[in-house]
Structure formats: C-alpha cells, structure tokens
Amino acid sequence: MILDVKKLEAGYGKLRVLDGISLSVGKESVGLFGPNGAGKTTIINAIMGIVKPWGGTIEFEGTRMEGMATHLVARAGIALVPQERELFPGMSVADNLELGAAWVPRGKPIMARQLETVLELFPILKERYRQYVGTMSGGQQRMVAIGRALMANPALLILDEPSLGLQPSIVAEVFDRLALLKKDISILVTEQNVRESLRAIDRGYVIENGAVVLEDTAAGLAVNPHVVSAYLGI
Amino acid sequence: MAIKRRTAILVALGIVAAVVVALWKPTVLIYGMQSAGLYAAIAIPMGLVLGIVHIVNLAHGEFMMVAAYASYFACTASGMDPLLAVLPAAAVTAGFGLLVYKLTIRRALKSPELNQLILTFGLAITFSQGVNLLFSSQTRKISLEYVSASLTIGELSFGVWPFVFVFVAGAMAYGLKLFLTRTTTGKAALAVGQNPRGAAIVGIDVDRTYGLVFALATALIGGMGALFLTRSAIFPGVGGPFTMKSFSLVAMAGIGNIPGILGASVLLGLSEALMRAFRGLRGWADIIFFVLIMAVILGRSIKGRKS
Numbered sequence: 001m002i003l004d005v006k007k008l009e010a011g012y013g014k015l016r017v018l019d020g021i022s023l024s025v026g027k028e029s030v031g032l033f034g035p036n037g038a039g040k041t042t043i044i045n046a047i048m049g050i051v052k053p054w055g056g057t058i059e060f061e062g063t064r065m066e067g068m069a070t071h072l073v074a075r076a077g078i079a080l081v082p083q084e085r086e087l088f089p090g091m092s093v094a095d096n097l098e099l100g101a102a103w104v105p106r107g108k109p110i111m112a113r114q115l116e117t118v119l120e121l122f123p124i125l126k127e128r129y130r131q132y133v134g135t136m137s138g139g140q141q142r143m144v145a146i147g148r149a150l151m152a153n154p155a156l157l158i159l160d161e162p163s164l165g166l167q168p169s170i171v172a173e174v175f176d177r178l179a180l181l182k183k184d185i186s187i188l189v190t191e192q193n194v195r196e197s198l199r200a201i202d203r204g205y206v207i208e209n210g211a212v213v214l215e216d217t218a219a220g221l222a223v224n225p226h227v228v229s230a231y232l233g234i
Numbered sequence: 235m236a237i238k239r240r241t242a243i244l245v246a247l248g249i250v251a252a253v254v255v256a257l258w259k260p261t262v263l264i265y266g267m268q269s270a271g272l273y274a275a276i277a278i279p280m281g282l283v284l285g286i287v288h289i290v291n292l293a294h295g296e297f298m299m300v301a302a303y304a305s306y307f308a309c310t311a312s313g314m315d316p317l318l319a320v321l322p323a324a325a326v327t328a329g330f331g332l333l334v335y336k337l338t339i340r341r342a343l344k345s346p347e348l349n350q351l352i353l354t355f356g357l358a359i360t361f362s363q364g365v366n367l368l369f370s371s372q373t374r375k376i377s378l379e380y381v382s383a384s385l386t387i388g389e390l391s392f393g394v395w396p397f398v399f400v401f402v403a404g405a406m407a408y409g410l411k412l413f414l415t416r417t418t419t420g421k422a423a424l425a426v427g428q429n430p431r432g433a434a435i436v437g438i439d440v441d442r443t444y445g446l447v448f449a450l451a452t453a454l455i456g457g458m459g460a461l462f463l464t465r466s467a468i469f470p471g472v473g474g475p476f477t478m479k480s481f482s483l484v485a486m487a488g489i490g491n492i493p494g495i496l497g498a499s500v501l502l503g504l505s506e507a508l509m510r511a512f513r514g515l516r517g518w519a520d521i522i523f524f525v526l527i528m529a530v531i532l533g534r535s536i537k538g539r540k541s
Binding site: 070080082089098103 | 418422425429432433435438439440
C-alpha cells in the first residue's frame with residue numbers, strides 16, 4: 001500500500017469530525033465521496049499535516065506520518081490540489097509550476113521533464129506561461145494547481161473537490177485528465193460530483209458523519225442503491 | 235492599459251514638477267533627493283518584512299539604532315572606518331534579528347495584529363531604554379573627513395556624501411528584486427508572502443522562510459546602522475522617527491511594493507525639503523509624512539468606494 005490510514009480520529013476544537021476512519025490507497029485511483037461536512041476534507045487535512053489527528057495512524061510508503069509538518073509531508077512525496085487551489089496569485093504560471101518541484105526531492109532533479117509532461121497535459125498553461133495566475137479563470141487556475149502538484153512527481157496525488165466552482169465542460173476536462181494520470185500515479189480524490197469522478201477512479205469510499213459507510217469498486221458504487229439514490233440522483 | 239497610461243501621466247507630472255522645483259528652488263531637489271535616499275534605504279527592509287512575514291515591526295528603527303551603537307563602539311575602539319563596519323554590522327544584526335524573531339515574533343505570528351504591534355512596540359522600548367541605561371542619552375558622532383566633501387554649481391554649494399544613500403536605496407531595491415524573482419529561495423519567500431498555506435503544500439518550510447526574511451531585513455537595517463554613522467549623530471531615540479516614517483512610506487507604497495517605497499520616499503523627501511525652504515513652515519517639515527499618509531489613505535478610500 002502507498003497510503004494506509006487506520007482508525008483516524010480528528011476534529012476542530014471540541015468538535016469531533018472523524019470517528020475512526022480507515023482507508024488505503026495502492027497503485028490505483030481512489031475516491032472519497034460524501035455530503036458536505038462528512039469529513040472528507042478533514043481526512044485530507046490530517047494526511048497533509050494541516051490538522052493534527054486526535055488518534056489513529058497514517059502510514060505513507062511504510063513511514064508513519066501523523067502529526068508531521070505539512071512541508072515535510074509534501075517533501076515525502078504527497079502532493080495536494082486543495083479545494084481553494086492555494087496558488088500564488090501574484091506570480092506567473094511558470095513560477096507557480098517551478099515552485100511545485102523546487103522544494104521536493106522527488107521533483108527537483110526531473111523538473112524539466114515534469115514541466116514538459118504538465119504542459120503536454122494542459123496545453124493552455126503553455127499559452128499562459130508568463131501570465132500572472134491571479135488574472136486567470138477558475139478553471140485555468142485549477143489546471144495550474146493540478147500542474148503544480150504534478151511537478152513534484154508525487155507518489156500520491158490528492159485532489160480535494162477538483163470540480164468545485166467549475167463549469168460542467170471544465171469539470172469533464174479535469175476528470176479526463178485525471179483518468180489519464182491514474183496510469184502513472186496513485187490518486188486520492190474527494191468529490192461531491194460522484195457521476196463524473198466514477199469515470200476516473202478504480203475504487204471508492206463513501207463517508208458519512210465521519211465514518212466509512214461503504215467501500216467498493218467504481219463499478220460496484222455505480223450500481224449501489226445507496227449511492228444511486230443519495231449521490232447520483234436517479 | 236488604463237493603469238499604464240495613468241502611471242505614464244503620473245511620471246510625466248512628476249518630471250515636470252521636478253523640473254519646476256529644480257529651476258525655482260534647486261536646493262529642494264538636492265536635499266529632497268538626499269533625504270529620499272536615506273528614507274528609502276531604511277524603509278525597504280520594513281517593507282520586506284511586512285510584505286512577506288506580514289508583521290509591522292515597530293522596533294525597525296531601533297534595530298538600526300542598536301546596530302549603529304554597536305558599530306560606533308567597534309569603530310571608536312579599533313579606529314575602523316564605519317564603511318568597513320557595514321558588512322560585519324549586517325551579519326551581527328542578522329543574527330540578533332533571527333534570535334529576536336525566534337524568541338518573540340515567531341510566537342505572535344498567529345496572534346491578532348494588535349498583539350503583534352504591542353510586542354514590537356515593547357521591543358522598541360526595550361532596545362531604546364536598554365541603550366539609554368547602558369550608554370546614557372548622550373549623542374555620539376564619528377567625525378569623518380570625506381563626508382564633508384561638497385560640490386559647487388554656480389552659486390549653489392551642497393554636500394555630496396548624502397547621495398550615497400540614494401545609491402544604497404537603489405541597490406537595495408534592485409538586489410531584492412533580483413533575489414525575490416530570480417532565486418529559488420527568493421521565489422519561495424515571495425510565495426510564502428502571498429500564500430503561506432500554499433507554500434507549505436509545495437514543501438516550503440514557512441517558519442524557516444519567515445526567519446530568513448526577518449534576518450535578511452535586520453541585516454539590511456544593521457548595515458544601514460553602520461552607514462548612518464557617516465551622516466548623523468546617534469542617541470537612544472534616534473530610531474523612533476525612522477520607524478514612523480518607514481511605516482508611512484510602506485503604507486503609502488502598498489504592502490510588498492518595494493519600487494513603490496522608492497517613489498513614496500522621493501515624495502516625502504521633496505515635500506520635507508519644500509517645507510524647509512520656507513521660513514515659516516520649517517517646523518512642520520517633520521510631520522509632513524502624517525499629511526501624506528492621510529492623503530494617500532483618503533485617496534484609496536475614495537477610489538475603493540468608486541470601484
């Protein structure tokens with residue numbers, strides 16, 4: 001397993017959000033689904049060291065990670081595309097992409113090659129290479145955020161609600177790109193747009209009230225009555 | 235496009251105003267630019283800290299005062315010229331700045347801004363009163379021959395040494411621009427200033443970067459402390475007015491806008507020199523920065539309301 005999370009507990013102040021979540025990611029693409037407030041982003045934040053876990057373990061490539069500082073998690077090989085993108089708006093696309101690799105041991109030595117791959121995957125970024133990121137549209141910024149994460153040559157790419165705030169045509173484009181990526185990189189994606197994301201994942205977990213209520217393959221989730229009624233709106 | 239046109243109009247107006255002032259009262263232009271150089275060289279490190287660490291360092295001028303005292307005693311004990319003390323002063327102040335950052339400022343970064351202001355204000359008082367207790371309030375000065383060099387053009391005679399600060403300010407601004415846009419560490423600092431969480435996500439050690447930037451800023455102000463000895467006498471309260479003026483320049487320029495600090499310094503320097511050129515207004519020259527900062531804030535408020 002690339003990532004192995006066991007009995008993870010976390011919250012904010014006195015509010016418990018995660019109640020003993022266990023999940024794993026191998027060389028595959030895994031989805032985390034659930035309604036708003038289910039705890040999806042908190043799982044990501046705990047893995048990335050943004051939120052300190054109350055209990056449980058997080059193991060990445062055999063190393064215990066719980067409570068580790070965010071920059072060390074990134075350097076270990078986990079790249080995050082956050083919900084809010086968290087880009088550097090006053091810097092160019094070129095600088096944003098460069099910073100994605102510059103401080104990560106896995107990315108720095110192969111920065112030029114990674115840049116080629118990213119620009120091939122998102123040709124629009126080549127056109128806007130010198131443009132300030134803050135002046136770009138939400139969809140283009142999302143591509144910069146994914147490109148920046150890929151620059152790190154991560155062992156695990158985490159995407160938190162990649163379709164949030166995007167128009168449907170861009171959402172489809174983002175998931176098409178993710179489907180291409182899953183051949184080479186392990187992916188963990190949280191998403192409310194279950195229909196689109198089922199195209200890009202191999203396996204998924206349904207999280208409700210801070211606990212895993214369902215785990216299945218993408219094909220299994222697509223026909224599961226609970227998923228169909230609660231998330232696919234059929 | 236509209237912004238470029240507006241900037242071009244402002245620059246053109248500035249040049250016209252400078253030519254008029256130069257013809258009408260040339261001393262205003264000369265002394266104004268000399269003051270502008272000094273103000274900019276002192277304000278730029280404060281702008282760096284505010285732009286990246288996002289803290290208003292009210293002990294900024296006091297760091298310069300402490301460095302000036304250390305340089306003064308080193309120079310008088312060894313007979314060294316203050317110019318030779320610039321680099322050692324910068325290095326020692328950087329270490330001192332890093333220590334102050336680690337022991338105090340770092341712990342207040344996530345606190346409300348008022349707490350940060352109180353902390354740095356406390357540091358300012360501690361530094362100035364500490365120096366006062368140790369060395370008294372007596373003014374100290376190093377006499378140097380080369381600083382009295384003057385130039386005569388027609389009937390006008392003026393000292394040339396203060397122009398050194400104009401070059402120092404320019405070099406500081408250009409050097410920082412190169413550092414922040416061309417080096418990996420500089421780009422990381424810029425990234426941390428724009429989005430600390432985003433920076434941590436890409437593997438940048440935010441806390442270390444804050445410490446590095448604070449140490450760099452105190453190194454620059456420490457070097458300025460040694461250089462300041464060539465121009466003025468020093469005393470424990472010498473840094474306070476520079477903190478206030480630096481803050482007003484940084485606020486006028488806008489957070490993180492280092493070229494803007496140069497422009498604001500020229501405006502302040504010329505305004506002060508203009509006030510001093512008229513006998514009845516001389517006493518008001520030292521508080522003109524209050525008027526300028528109020529005018530800038532008012533202008534921004536009106537602009538913000540319109541947009």
